[in-house]
Amino acid sequence: xxxxxxxxxxxxxxxxxxxxxxxxxxxxxxxxxxxxxxxxxxxxxxxxxxxxxxxxxxxxxxxxxxxxxxxxxxxxxxxxxxxxxxxxxxxxxxxxxxxxxxxxxxxxxxxxxxxx
Amino acid sequence: xxxxxxxxxxxxxxxxxxxxxxxxxxxxxxxxxxxxxxxxxxxxxxxxxxxxxxxxxxxxxxxxxxxxxxxxxxxxxxxxxxxxxxxxxxxxxxxxxxxxxxxxxxxxxxxxxx
Numbered sequence: 017x018x019x020x021x022x023x024x025x026x027x028x029x030x031x032x033x034x035x036x037x038x039x040x041x042x043x044x045x046x047x048x049x050x051x052x053x054x055x056x057x058x059x060x061x062x063x064x065x066x067x068x069x070x071x072x073x074x075x076x077x078x079x080x081x082x083x084x085x086x087x088x089x090x091x092x093x094x095x096x097x098x099x100x101x102x103x104x105x106x107x108x109x110x111x112x113x114x115x116x117x118x119x120x121x122x123x124x125x126x127x128x129x130x131x132x
Numbered sequence: 133x134x135x136x137x138x139x140x141x142x143x144x145x146x147x148x149x150x151x152x153x154x155x156x157x158x159x160x161x162x163x164x165x166x167x168x169x170x171x172x173x174x175x176x177x178x179x180x181x182x183x184x185x186x187x188x189x190x191x192x193x194x195x196x197x198x199x200x201x202x203x204x205x206x207x208x209x210x211x212x213x214x215x216x217x218x219x220x221x222x223x224x225x226x227x228x229x230x231x232x233x234x235x236x237x238x239x240x241x242x243x244x245x246x
Contacts, residue, residue, distance in 0.1 A: 056141075058239060074233070121166075121178075123168075124175055125173065125174055
């Protein structure tokens with residue numbers, strides 16, 4: 017089983033709908049992240065969380081919200097989906113206790129979201 | 133603002149060829165640089181992580197170098213195989229963000245022909 021699991025893997029939704037992407041991890045890491053990937057733009061950070069009570073905006077947080085339900089779970093919500101949110105979304109984790117490797121990130125398999 | 137550029141955007145080579153993928157970044161104040169491999173439907177796999185104090189890291193047929201002062205890194209793949217076909221992403225962790233934010237390049241799509 018994957019250490020970082022994203023659900024769903026693929027989703028097609030209509031403009032204006034609310035949708036939630038979920039991420040769970042079995043690595044015991046304290047830090048979790050949500051990224052989106054668009055062709056030609058690499059990955060961009062949407063939100064990140066250092067622990068259950070610590071949520072921070074990334075580069076492109078507008079139109080998104082997150083919830084850290086537990087140390088192992090971090091969900092991303094699109095309150096009212098729009099077509100330009102069509103992208104590949106990745107969840108990632110890292111462990112602040114790993115010294116010089118504390119910033120090394122481990123990624124889920126991605127969720128391909130299409131908003132029509 | 134840190135920016136990461138990868139050249140070329142796409143590369144096609146015959147099997148067995150040695151190849152180099154390039155990554156450049158605009159701000160040399162980084163904690164580390166990481167190379168990832170991305171396969172469709174399989175997410176990102178970490179290949180090599182180079183700390184800012186290191187010059188290179190090796191894993192099997194892969195060798196990554198880091199020249200922090202010039203803002204450059206290369207990923208060398210020896211004796212390429214069709215199974216190496218994937219997108220390769222370079223990412224840095226800037227010091228001014230505490231090191232936990234990762235800035236990615238857009239990637240190089242590699243195709244190795246059998």
